[in-house]
Amino acid sequence: MPPKVDREKCDGCKAEKESLCEQVCPGDLMHLGEDQKAFCRMPRDCWDCMSCIKACPKGALETRIPYQLGYHVARLIPMMGTNTITWTCIDLNGKVERYQYRNRGSDD
Amino acid sequence: MEKTKAPSKIGLFIFDPGGGLARAVDLGTVVQKLIKMKNVSRCEVIADIWSGFLVSVKEDLKAGNLNRLLWVGRFSPYQEKIIKAELSAEGLNPYLHEWCDVEEQGVGKEGPDRAVQTQKVMMLVQMAVGRARLIEALEPVSLPAVDAVLIIGAGVAGLHAASSLVKLGKRVYLVEKESGVGGKVASLHRLYPRICDPRCGLEFEIEKLRGSNKLELHTLSRVKGLDGGPRNFEVKIEKAPRYVSEERCNGCGKCAEVCPVTIPDDSTSHLPQNPHQSGKKAIHSPTPMAFPSAFVVERRYCPPQCRECVKACPTNSVDLEQTPSDMTLRAGAIIATTGWDPYPLSKVEEYGYGLYPNVISNLEAERLLENPPELKEVGFIQCAGSRDEKHLNYCSSVCCSVSLKQALSLKERLPNSRFSIFYQDIRTPGFDEELYQRVKSLDKVIFIRGLPSTVKPDGENGRLKIRAEDTLSGKEVTLSLDLLVLAGGMAPSGGTGEIAELFNLPRNNFGFFESHLQCHPEESQRAGIYVGGACRGPMNVGQSIESTHRAMVEALQFIDGTFLVEPTHPLVDKTKCDKCKRCMEDCPFSAYYFDSEGFPTPDLARCRQCGNCMGTCPLTAISLRHFTIKQTAAQIQAIKVSSLPKEEPVILAFLCKNDAYHAAREAADSDAVIPANVFFIKVPCAGSVNNALLADALSFGIDGILIAGCKDGQCHSVRGNQLVKTRSGDLADKLKKMMIEPERVRFEHLEIRDSGRYVELVNSYMRDLKAMGPNPFKV
Known part of the structure; x- marks a missing residue:
């Protein structure tokens, strides 16, 4: 399922030739529309790797959870730190679980 | 990266001179815990930095037992300086010190729980140790600098800056669009407060510049482009043809004698006959002031095929086939002294400027001061187009004093005439008050508080009828005038707009150059480019000279051989950067450019090391060094x-x-x-x-x-x-x-x-x- 784009937040990476989501998408699916807002041009090809969601500096992208996994309220939100990533996982009942990971970084 | 380097060995010293910290915090436990931390090699409480302490630190440094120092507690700037200097003699880079002032975080006061405070100190020191492990030795970056300053505009501000720079032995390029120097001030007749001739002061500066081989003056020139950065600007200028060789012309004036064309003077149309302004030929001495001395031809007035001046010139210096030329000047710093323009008074319709020949502006009135025609009744209208939201929404700050000065000088020549000054408020800041008092004491000078509503011709006699309400007495005043002087305000000059656009300099709401008015009035928001004089805002001649000198002093740092940049500049990690150029967008000082591989790179000369690029980078690829x-x-x-x-x-x-x-x-x-x-x-x-x-x-x-x-x-x-x-x-x-x-x-x-x-x-x-x-x- 393609990511949801918050059109108010998305600034098209300020008229960049290639926005960050476009650069990072392994399937080359994200694009900037004529209105300079990002969109997924082939929704069925997206395999929810969430790279674009992690990359978006404005926090304008959110993954859409496939219905087989969770309805409506269900959400999965990553937050990127310098060397950490935290996940907020909200299931269809609104139950929240959070995980925090330290990346196996290059410097330790 | 870290692995290849020697492991950090941190010497941790808790400075507690008066024992105040020990009273609030259990330092013994702190030291015991800290000494066990990874990378901490030595940890102790010190009461002062002398008495052999620094010697022992030096020995440890020499033996390789320590390679970073963390100082906990409050050191005075003097002590910090001494410590850095003493230990750098031992080879410790000044950036390998880390300072952790626990007192500024609120520790050390007696009263709050000792255990809590101890914990806070522990936490703070742990934070500092975390940072201290990663600090690196840094050396300042030295950048080469071009040893010249480029000054745009050879008005009073530009000339003074140029002559001061030349006096200091610096090279100066002075670029001026007119054929001669002097700007607006050269067209004035008297300067307040001393009521002296401005040409005297200007000539004084020009004299210093004439003999100097450090000055390169480019008249009839306009700036066309800017390249490079601070310490190494490349400014393109376009030089209009002068048609007279500057090297050969000796200014004898024989050409002007034979020239068949007399050109109309630009602003005499509204004035009664003035002998000073007549007889300017198509080939003439540079205006406003003859520096350089070579004559100039205004080709648009030349009759076709006329070659009289060429024939008459004894030095063979007239060349009517000259074409415009482009040049590139290299300078370390730029000072813009683009001055001001008089506000176009024809826009202030109610006063009839441009309609009636005897309504003139204050700038034109200057020409009358020396040899005025017979005038019985003269009126002045203050704030003509100033402090008015339809026109200039600010006070030009000098017009009141200017009108007072003009009234004073005219009164000397015309003792029996009557002067009426219409005003909203007379604003004579500082010592200009004295001028006001002097004019007030004159006979037949009246001040009327209230601006005229109408200015109309008074019948057929060529006089003006002016009607106003005196708001102090509430009575209507009707006067018949010979001459009406409008005290027009100072507007940003056309040159200011041009330069702002070319150099990408911000302008304030009023169109003048933007600067941080209180703290750095001379700074434009681009490093290496300074603004001085009336292009920054309305000011009088004295202030303009002062302001341009401030700009000049700041400009000096950019032209001194090599320049050391603090090594705390941003560094882009190219392995992380994906060229999204958000840093470029967000850099407040436009310091970023693309390097040969297309990565954004800060121009260290422009960078002010504010770290906004570091804050904005979505990939955390940019870091200020040492932070x-x-x-x-x-x-x-x-x-x-x-x-x-x-x-x-x-x-x-x-x-x-x-x-x-x-x-x-x-x-x-x-x-x-x-x-x-x-x-x-x-x-x-x-x-x-x-x-x-x-x-x-x-x-x-x-x-x-x-x-x-x-x-x-x-x-x-x-x-x-x-x-x-x-x-x-x-x-x-x-x-x-x-x-x-x-x-x-x-x-x-x-x-x-x-x-x-x-x-x-x-x-x-x-x-x-x-x-x-x-x-x-x-x-």
């Missing part, structure tokens, strides 16, 4: 939230070092009680805080993050505060989606004297956070 993202992340990571009681909120504050930090420091020095669980990190600008750091802090369980920056319009890096406000706002929105209270990230304005507000702020934030409950990421 890297990694160092700050390590500092944040060292806050062991789990060791504190879960119900006690922990606040991490990022404080702008210019304002908010000083407020916090003052608060700590006062009696105010600062909650123990507030830790702050000093940042170069609030805008240098990266969202990844905030995410780190939240994920480590810190309950609230406070970012404190300047108010809008006060930020030293122009808009860093706004950038961080937007970014932290984005993060707060994300927190909301994550079902975390968005208030856990807060941006606040703090001014330097807001220490009381800082205390209030952290206390109220503490209460809010307590009500919210612990951060869900807290374990």
